Amino acid sequence: MKNMGGMASLMGKLPGMGQIPDNVKAQMDDKVLVRMEAIINSMTLKERAKPEIIKGSRKRRIAAGCGMQVQDVNRLLKQFDDMQRMMKKMKSKGGMMKMMRGMKGMMPPGFPGR
Numbered sequence: 001m002k003n004m005g006g007m008a009s010l011m012g013k014l015p016g017m018g019q020i021p022d023n024v025k026a027q028m029d030d031k032v033l034v035r036m037e038a039i040i041n042s043m044t045l046k047e048r049a050k051p052e053i054i055k056g057s058r059k060r061r062i063a064a065g066c067g068m069q070v071q072d073v074n075r076l077l078k079q080f081d082d083m084q085r086m087m088k089k090m091k092s093k094g095g096m097m098k099m100m101r102g103m104k105g106m107m108p109p110g111f112p113g114r
Contacts, residue, residue: 038066039076051077 040048042065047054054062054077063070 035066035068035072036076039063039068039073042066051080 039062042062043054047058047062054073059070059073063073
């Protein structure tokens, strides 16, 4: 994603995303991607393959390895879990339409379709 010009540039290339207000674009910070990458790089190959094995002591080691808080590691793991669940829903019959209807309320103010 870095090679494509960052998060804001990538979002601008998606259909319908060119209408995103500037205040929403400002929230798409590339530093977040750098932090995520640092956390992931602090994981072992086993932890990357099976994040469910990451418990307390592993979280502390990962956080220390990337210079962040355990809460940051927890946040990334939760985002991954949420995304995994969403992808499973999309695979199911009619899942994409249900998901789009459900996401309407989750979009930030000023986002297209809200």
